[in-house]
Amino acid sequence: xxxxxxxxxxxxxxxxxxxxxxxxxxxxxxxxxxxxxxxxxxxxxxxxxxxxxxxxxxxxxxxxxxxxxxxxxxxxxxxxxxxxxxxxxxxxxxxxxxxxxxxxxxxxxxxxxxxxxxxxxxxxxxxxxxxxxxxxxxxxxxxxxxxxxxxxxxxxxxxxxxxxxxxxxxxxxxxxxxxxxxxxxxxxxxxxxxxxxxxxxxxxxxxxxxxxxxxxxxxxxxxxxxxxxxxxxxxxxxxxxxxxxxxxxxxxxxxxxxxxxxxxxxxxxxxxxxxxxxxxxxxxxxxxxxxxxxxxxxxxxxxxxxxxxxxxxxxxxxxxxxxxxxxxxxxxxxxxxxxxxxxxxxxxxxxxxxxxxxxxxxxxxxxxxxxxxxxxxxxxxxxxxxxxxxxxxxxxxxxxxxxxxxxxxxxxxxxxxxxxxxxxxxxxxxxxxxxxxxxxxxxxxxxxxxxxxxxxxxxxxxxxxxxxx
Amino acid sequence: xxxxxxxxxxxxxxxxxxxxxxxxxxxxxxxxxxxxxxxxxxxxxxxxxxxxxxxxxxxxxxxxxxxxxxxxxxxxxxxxxxxxxxxxxxxxxxxxxxxxxxxxxxxxxxxxxxxxxxxxxxxxxxxxxxxxxxxxxxxxxxxxxxxxxxxxxxxxxxxxxxxxxxxxxxxxxxxxxxxxxxxxxxxxxxxxxxxxxxxxxxxxxxxxxxxxxxxxxxxxxxxxxxxxxxxxxxxxxxxxxxxxxxxxxxxxxxxxxxxxxxxxxxxxxxxxxxxxxxxxxxxxxxxxxxxxxxxxxxxxxx
Numbered sequence: 001x002x003x004x005x006x007x008x009x010x011x012x013x014x015x016x017x018x019x020x021x022x023x024x025x026x027x028x029x030x031x032x033x034x035x036x037x038x039x040x041x042x043x044x045x046x047x048x049x050x051x052x053x054x055x056x057x058x059x060x061x062x063x064x065x066x067x068x069x070x071x072x073x074x075x076x077x078x079x080x081x082x083x084x085x086x087x088x089x090x091x092x093x094x095x096x097x098x099x100x101x102x103x104x105x106x107x108x109x110x111x112x113x114x115x116x117x118x119x120x121x122x123x124x125x126x127x128x129x130x131x132x133x134x135x136x137x138x139x140x141x142x143x144x145x146x147x148x149x150x151x152x153x154x155x156x157x158x159x160x161x162x163x164x165x166x167x168x169x170x171x172x173x174x175x176x177x178x179x180x181x182x183x184x185x186x187x188x189x190x191x192x193x194x195x196x197x198x199x200x201x202x203x204x205x206x207x208x209x210x211x212x213x214x215x216x217x218x219x220x221x222x223x224x225x226x227x228x229x230x231x232x233x234x235x236x237x238x239x240x241x242x243x244x245x246x247x248x249x250x251x252x253x254x255x256x257x258x259x260x261x262x263x264x265x266x267x268x269x270x271x272x273x274x275x276x277x278x279x280x281x282x283x284x285x286x287x288x289x290x291x292x293x294x295x296x297x298x299x300x301x302x303x304x305x306x307x308x309x310x311x312x313x314x315x316x317x318x319x320x321x322x323x324x325x326x327x328x329x330x331x332x333x334x335x336x337x338x339x340x341x342x343x344x345x346x347x348x349x350x351x352x353x354x355x356x357x358x359x360x361x362x363x364x365x366x367x368x369x370x371x372x373x374x375x376x377x378x379x380x381x382x383x384x385x386x387x388x389x390x391x392x393x394x395x396x397x398x399x400x401x402x403x404x405x406x407x408x409x410x411x412x413x414x415x416x417x418x419x420x421x422x423x424x425x426x427x428x429x430x431x432x433x434x435x436x437x438x439x440x441x442x443x444x445x446x447x448x449x450x451x452x453x454x455x456x457x458x459x460x461x462x463x464x465x466x467x468x469x
Numbered sequence: 470x471x472x473x474x475x476x477x478x479x480x481x482x483x484x485x486x487x488x489x490x491x492x493x494x495x496x497x498x499x500x501x502x503x504x505x506x507x508x509x510x511x512x513x514x515x516x517x518x519x520x521x522x523x524x525x526x527x528x529x530x531x532x533x534x535x536x537x538x539x540x541x542x543x544x545x546x547x548x549x550x551x552x553x554x555x556x557x558x559x560x561x562x563x564x565x566x567x568x569x570x571x572x573x574x575x576x577x578x579x580x581x582x583x584x585x586x587x588x589x590x591x592x593x594x595x596x597x598x599x600x601x602x603x604x605x606x607x608x609x610x611x612x613x614x615x616x617x618x619x620x621x622x623x624x625x626x627x628x629x630x631x632x633x634x635x636x637x638x639x640x641x642x643x644x645x646x647x648x649x650x651x652x653x654x655x656x657x658x659x660x661x662x663x664x665x666x667x668x669x670x671x672x673x674x675x676x677x678x679x680x681x682x683x684x685x686x687x688x689x690x691x692x693x694x695x696x697x698x699x700x701x702x703x704x705x706x707x708x709x710x711x712x713x714x715x716x717x718x719x720x721x722x723x724x725x726x727x728x729x730x731x732x733x734x735x736x737x738x739x740x741x742x743x744x745x746x747x748x749x750x751x752x753x754x755x756x757x758x759x760x761x762x763x764x765x766x767x768x769x770x771x
Contacts, residue, residue, distance in 0.1 A: 086732065089519050107736060115521040206713065256621075260604035263627040263716050410516070410738065414539050414718060422717030425627050 044339045047098035048077040049091075051084040051326070058290075059102070059152070059347065062354035066346045073339045092117050097331040100340040103149055105325050106140060107407035112329065113143050119330045120146040124341035132349065136400055137369040140324045150344055151324035152351060154367045155285050156398055157217045158306040158391040159183075165280040169193035176307035176390075180218070180248055183281065183310050187257035190280045200257035202270040202279035203249070205424070208417045209267065213283050215245050215420065216321070222311050223318035223466035228406035228416060228441070232469075235460030237405075237441035239416070239434040244312070246420065246434075250427035263425060275299035283309060289388040290364040306391030318466040322398035324369070352377055365392055399469055403458040406441070409448045413440035512743035519737045530744035540745060543714075543721040544752060546633075550722065551701035551756075553637050554644075558697060562645040563686075566652035567678065580653070584646035591643060595710030598639045602626060602711075629719040632712050636720065639707050644700060648693050655689040656682060691764050698760065702753045723749045 050059050063075050078098075080087050085104055091097050092115070103109045112118050125147065130138075133150070141149035163173035169190040177183035187200025194200075204210050212227055219225045219242050226232050229239040252258055259265070259279050271288070273279045275298045289306065292299040311317060328344045330337050352366035352373055363386045366377035377383055378392070406416075419437055423430050448454045513530055517523035534540060565583060569576045586594060601608050602625040610622040626632045663681050672680065705724035708714065714721030714729070721729075727749065731742035 092520060111518060111520045111736075117520070206715065260622050260624060261607075261626070263624065264599065264603070264712065407736075410518075410736065412533055412741075413537065418539070418714075418718050421715055422719065425716050 043071065044073045044336050046073060046075045046100065046334075046336055046340055046343060048075050048340075048343070049088070049098045049101035050077055050079050051102045051104055052079045052081065055079065058351050058355045061358050062347050062350050063343070065350065065354040065357065066343055069346075073336075073343060075343050088112075095333065097333055099334040099336055100328055100330045100344060102152070103327055103329050105407070106404065109141060109149055109327070109329060110143070110408060113148050117332055118148045119332045119334060119337050120148060121150070121330060121337070121341055122147050124338050125150075126345065129345045129349070132370050132372065134369040134371065136322075136402075137324055137327075137348075139402060140400065141327055141329070149327045149329035150348055151327040151369055152348055153287070153324070153326070154369055154395075154398065155287065155323045155325060156320055157213050157283050157309055158286060159281060159309050160274060160284050160288065160304055160306055160388070161281045162274065162277060162279070163303045163305055165190055165194070165198055165277060168198075169280070173305070176305070177281075177310050179313040180310050181313050184248070184252055184255070184257070187252060187281060188255055191255075191257040194280075198278050198280060199259040200280050201252060201259070202265075202274060202282035203253070203258050203262045203424075204265045204267040204270040205263045205421045206265055207267040211416060211420045213285070214249065215242055217283065217309055218245050218311060220321040220466065221309060221318055222315050226401050226466075227321070227404050229438075230405050230459075232401070232459070232461060232464045232466075235456065237438050237445060239437040239441070240431065243430060243434060246423050246430055247427070248312075249424045250430075253424055254427065263421065271296070272298065274304070275302050277302070286365075286367055286392065289386075289392070293387055294359075294362040294364055302387075304388060306388045308391055308394065316467065317397075319399040319469055320394065320397045322400040324400060349373070365389060401469075403454070405445060405448070405454055405459060408453050409441070409444040411440060411444045416441075509743040509746055512740050513747050514744075515740045516738075517740040517743075519739050523740065526740065530741045531748070533741060534744055534748050539718045539721070540723075540726055540748075542718055543723050543726040546720060547702060547704065547722045549633070550637065550640070550704055551698055553633075554640055554701050555694065555697045557637060558641050558645045558648060559690075559693060561641065562648035562693075563652050565645070565649045566656055567682065569649070570653060570656050580650070583649055586643045587647045589643070591706045592710055594639060594643050595707045598635065598707075599626075599711050602635050626712055627716055629716065632716075632720050636704075636708055636711055639711065640700070640704070643707075644697075648696070651689060651693060652686065655686050659685045694764075695757075695760070698756060699753075702749075702756070723752070 048063065050057070050063075052059065057079070060077060060079065063077050067074055084102075085108055088097075088101060088108075092112070097117070103112070109118070125138075134154075137151040138147050140151055141147055159176060161173075161176050166173040166176075166186075170193065171186060171189065177186050183201075190198065190200040203214065216225070216227045216229070219229065220227070222245075224241045224245075225238060229237055229242050231238045231241065253262070259270075259273060262270075267284070270279060270282055271284070271291070274282060275292065275296055286306075292302055292304060308320075328347065330340045330344070334340055348368075349370055352364070352368055355362065355364065356377070363382050365383055365386070366374045368374050368377075374395070383389070414437075416437055419433055423433055445454070445459075449456055449459075512523065514525060514527060515523035516526045516529075569580055569583075573579070602610075604610065604622050604624045604626070607622070607625070609625070610619070613619045614622070623631070625635055659682065663685075664677055667677055667681060703724065704722045705728065708720060708722050708725050709728070712720045714725050718726075723745075727742050727745045730738045730745065
């Protein structure tokens with residue numbers, strides 16, 4: 001009995017000690033994040049947050065270079081992967097924001113601006129920088145005439161295809177599909193030749209961004225709608241206009257040419273299967289050229305190339321879809337806004353050069369918003385001859401949409417990301433479901449206009465044309 | 470007189486002791502249960518995206534809940550999972566309990582094996598099931614193909630009905646061992662004399678089960694039923710990992726629907742998500758009340 005009591009007392013003491021030590025650990029945590037680390041005299045220390053999946057990225061390399069090249073400012077950066085947006089929101093809520101940080105999407109930026117979390121940068125951006133940068137890199141991050149961030153790179157979609165699998169299936173690797181009809185035939189032919197080993201097409205149905213990269217992009221290239229089926233000629237959402245493209249993807253799915261399991265695959269899984277010769281074709285962003293050439297170890301032996309995204313036979317090709325979704329912004333609480341902008345300017349101007357300086361053997365094309373950088377880097381012979389460059393042409397045909405209404409509305413009801421998968425998989429009730437989508441998106445649009453979140457004149461620009469925009 | 474005074478004093482001291490012992494738990498309960506609960510009730514009357522200041526919208530979120538067909542679909546799915554979970558799990562665990570109560574070689578090993586999934590995280594079980602039922606290179610398709618039952622891989626998770634069955638299978642595998650242990654404990658409480666006299670009277674195994682074991686287990690059923698219902702209403706992790714509610718919203722459940730609105734990367738709607746969670750609480754309470762109302766007498770008896 002006595003012994004039992006002793007054990008009970010001892011274990012409760014242990015429990016208390018564990019609890020207390022657990023608590024004190026969390027208490028110490030905030031001081032570890034570098035915000036109040038003792039500074040060498042005269043040097044401004046900045047805290048920065050970046051989004052990334054590895055320890056090193058082009059963004060961290062250029063920041064290291066920035067730290068080395070001058071002695072007035074030191075940037076301490078931290079890299080966050082999954083749930084980056086949640087991390088940022090939480091930090092805002094608890095007033096723990098870094099001086100500057102990357103913004104994952106324009107939609108996020110808008111939320112931060114509305115909540116008064118971001119510092120306007122107009123007074124700090126140098127004239128020299130303004131001259132060099134593509135004006136839309138600032139325009140996309142402008143609200144009420146003030147610049148709240150700077151886009152870091154140009155992003156667009158290309159068809160990625162595996163040259164080896166083309167050859168194995170009796171196709172000419174120098175002739176990627178030019179029309180969607182051709183792509184379907186190719187996908188079937190490759191899948192048949194693959195006999196379950198490899199497949200014609202990869203579609204990451206589980207990733208939300210799939211529909212923007214696959215269906216919206218083709219709709220934009222075909223002059224049908226803008227992103228999220230928003231029609232800038234009428235100023236309304238019109239999902240019915242994307243019907244032929246959805247039907248096309250259903251046909252592709254039903255033919256068995258899409259790698260099985262696509263309904264539960266995300267984009268990373270499709271990339272992994274593309275890198276290991278399981279998927280012959282899929283759509284992805286231009287930045288993956290650097291990914292396959294330099295970052296993904298498994299893609300070392302991958303023999304791939306890129307091509308323009310095909311459209312339906314007989315259609316005229318409209319302007320290509322350019323996004324500048326990720327960029328850098330400065331927290332309103334930062335005590336060193338001028339220094340933060342200086343670091344951001346350096347990052348934007350030297351993003352691609354810094355990586356090449358550090359790793360001369362890692363050849364990658366530049367997709368900078370500074371035209372001079374692109375011209376200089378992309379005309380280098382070793383860049384021209386690197387893998388995946390065939391589709392990197394027609395960069396003049398790229399154009400962004402100044403306002404993407406789907407990012408600014410509060411939708412009541414199912415989003416397109418929820419509805420499209422079942423339409424592509426089952427191919428049923430397409431008309432009815434798309435009408436429902438248009439109704440709920442337009443209802444949310446009306447509310448946003450009413451609340452002054454969106455301006456009607458931005459939604460229906462005068463003389464708008466998908467071919468000349 | 471003196472004794473009552475002493476008694477009173479004693480009782481008072483007792484109360485203080487009880488209060489002191491409860492205080493830490495109560496404080497934690499207030500902080501981590503009551504406070505968040507009140508917060509979400511407050512948020513449910515606002516429009517709030519987690520960043521901007523919340524604005525009061527009255528009952529708008531609740532009105533919207535009634536028209537949200539996807540929400541009712543996930544409520545319906547939750548009920549389906551509850552009923553199917555019950556229909557599958559309870560007979561299975563009872564049967565195993567009865568079998569493992571008999572003299573079978575290696576029964577301790579089997580008992581442990583069946584119980585083991587309970588100590589594994591559902592999320593991990595979910596990931597393993599996801600790989601097992603993967604359309605490409607999944608072990609289930611591989612087995613069926615090598616036996617010659619199917620020619621083409623089955624898209625387990627793209628077909629709504631199949632995907633639901635995979636989820637039910639997962640939950641059954643993960644939970645029935647625990648119910649089996651509960652049944653076992655109840656079976657072992659039944660006096661052996663009853664069986665002995667039944668044997669003398671010439672009862673066979675089936676009769677022993679239907680006339681003795683089953684009726685005397687009665688008190689265990691309401692407990693297990695309640696557990697199955699509660700488990701099903703909290704269903705989240707396995708669905709999130711296996712189908713993430715897909716394809717479309719067809720396999721979504723209440724908790725996942727709420728989660729998606731609360732943590733959506735493309736514009737969170739935490740006000741509406743809070744209203745949904747209040748709705749979910751009401752639905753769960755209603756089901757619980759209905760169940761207790763129907764079986765209240767039984768609970769009393771036992």
